Amino acid sequence: MVESSGQIMLLTDPRGWFWKKYNNRNQTESLDLTQIEDHLVTAGFQVEIANIAKLDWTRNYRGMHILYTSSEDFNGGTKSFVEDVLLWLEKQGSILVPSYHYLRAHHNKVMMELLRHSFLDSEMKTIQSRIFPSCKMALEHPFALPIVVKSASGAGSHGVALAKTKKQFIRVVRSFSRLAGWDFAALFKIRNFLRAFKRQGPVNYHNEKFVIQNFVPDLSGDYKVLVFNDHYFVLHRKNRQNDFRASGSGQFIAIPSEEIQGVLNFARKCQTAIRVPFLSLDIGFDGRSHHLIEFQCVSFGLKALTLSTGYYESSDNGIWQFVEKQSLAESEFSRALIVYLQMIK
Numbered sequence: 001m002v003e004s005s006g007q008i009m010l011l012t013d014p015r016g017w018f019w020k021k022y023n024n025r026n027q028t029e030s031l032d033l034t035q036i037e038d039h040l041v042t043a044g045f046q047v048e049i050a051n052i053a054k055l056d057w058t059r060n061y062r063g064m065h066i067l068y069t070s071s072e073d074f075n076g077g078t079k080s081f082v083e084d085v086l087l088w089l090e091k092q093g094s095i096l097v098p099s100y101h102y103l104r105a106h107h108n109k110v111m112m113e114l115l116r117h118s119f120l121d122s123e124m125k126t127i128q129s130r131i132f133p134s135c136k137m138a139l140e141h142p143f144a145l146p147i148v149v150k151s152a153s154g155a156g157s158h159g160v161a162l163a164k165t166k167k168q169f170i171r172v173v174r175s176f177s178r179l180a181g182w183d184f185a186a187l188f189k190i191r192n193f194l195r196a197f198k199r200q201g202p203v204n205y206h207n208e209k210f211v212i213q214n215f216v217p218d219l220s221g222d223y224k225v226l227v228f229n230d231h232y233f234v235l236h237r238k239n240r241q242n243d244f245r246a247s248g249s250g251q252f253i254a255i256p257s258e259e260i261q262g263v264l265n266f267a268r269k270c271q272t273a274i275r276v277p278f279l280s281l282d283i284g285f286d287g288r289s290h291h292l293i294e295f296q297c298v299s300f301g302l303k304a305l306t307l308s309t310g311y312y313e314s315s316d317n318g319i320w321q322f323v324e325k326q327s328l329a330e331s332e333f334s335r336a337l338i339v340y341l342q343m344i345k
């Protein structure tokens with residue numbers, strides 16, 4: 001009898017999706033779990049596919065590797081459900097891939113920046129952040145300007161702003177920290193007015209967490225690097241017009257040959273520090289140093305994989321080579337996972 005490499009559960013979100021891939025620039029669909037299952041079974045794993053909302057709550061999942069997906073729906077509603085269930089699974093003794101804290105960091109720059117603090121390599125900390133639970137504390141704090149403010153859950157550069165003056169800083173912080181929509185904010189204003197008459201304290205609706213960090217000048221764009229074990233997919237994104245932000249610009253430009261080796265070496269450093277099977281990195285290069293703008297380990301966009309004509313791979317002499325090949329998301333995903341699981345065994 002062939003010995004099993006272990007048990008893996010592939011856990012979809014409540015609507016049955018598992019991560020997402022791009023058929024073209026605009027159309028997304030779930031990764032094909034049957035393809036991933038085939039790869040894993042061939043590698044000797046016992047595989048189960050389940051919906052996170054329909055698990056058997058009486059069962060014990062101890063010892064099982066759980067490969068999961070996050071969710072990005074309105075106000076983080078489904079993600080909160082996913083977090084509850086995965087924390088329960090982890091508490092039972094199942095092995096989340098990647099670990100629970102990386103799920104918390106998905107769409108949550110506060111958690112991501114907390115994790116950055118624990119990196120030992122100072123090169124990954126050229127961007128230093130302060131995290132805030134509400135508007136009031138940040139406004140009381142003296143900051144050197146210009147400064148970057150980021151809402152915890154924005155994407156595609158929404159919720160990322162540069163404050164050059166004190167006035168801009170106050171406006172951005174007030175806006176990013178406002179948890180209530182405009183309509184509710186108006187109601188809260190009236191309610192707080194009435195509360196003041198009753199000598200009651202105001203309801204704080206500027207209680208959305210956010211991040212403040214140093215501004216890296218001289219970036220004309222950034223690099224999106226997707227790491228699937230030893231395969232590195234790279235897109236170079238130009239900043240939006242008259243803007244410091246590259247994410248969401250949709251302007252993918254040629255990679256300068258003199259920069260690519262440095263970017264990939266830096267990406268590998270990040271991978272070594274973070275140690276997960278798959279990783280998405282936003283890397284800035286200002287002509288002198290590299291800057292880790294962002295890292296994500298769960299349910300990140302796979303556009304760089306779809307749009308790339310190939311990937312980079314390090315050869316024995318340490319030089320990165322470009323392998324021209326259209327990759328399938330499911331194959332890269334499974335391959336990286338299998339290598340990772342064999343490594344941590």
Ligand SMILES: Nc1ncnc2c1ncn2[C@@H]1O[C@H](COP(=O)(O)OP(=O)(O)OP(=O)(O)O)[C@@H](O)[C@H]1O
Pocket residue numbers: 107127148150154155156157158159160213214215216217219221222244245246247248282293294
């Ligand atoms: N500290 C910084 N200094 C200079 N530019 C920055 C800084 N942080 C971010 N940027 C620019 O702003 C863009 C958006 O920032 P970031 O990647 O943190 O958020 P996001 O892209 O909205 O989040 P996500 O990648 O999760 O969608 C980056 O692509 C980069 O070009």
Ligand SMILES: [Mg+2]
Pocket residue numbers: 156157247282294
């Ligand atoms: Mg980004």
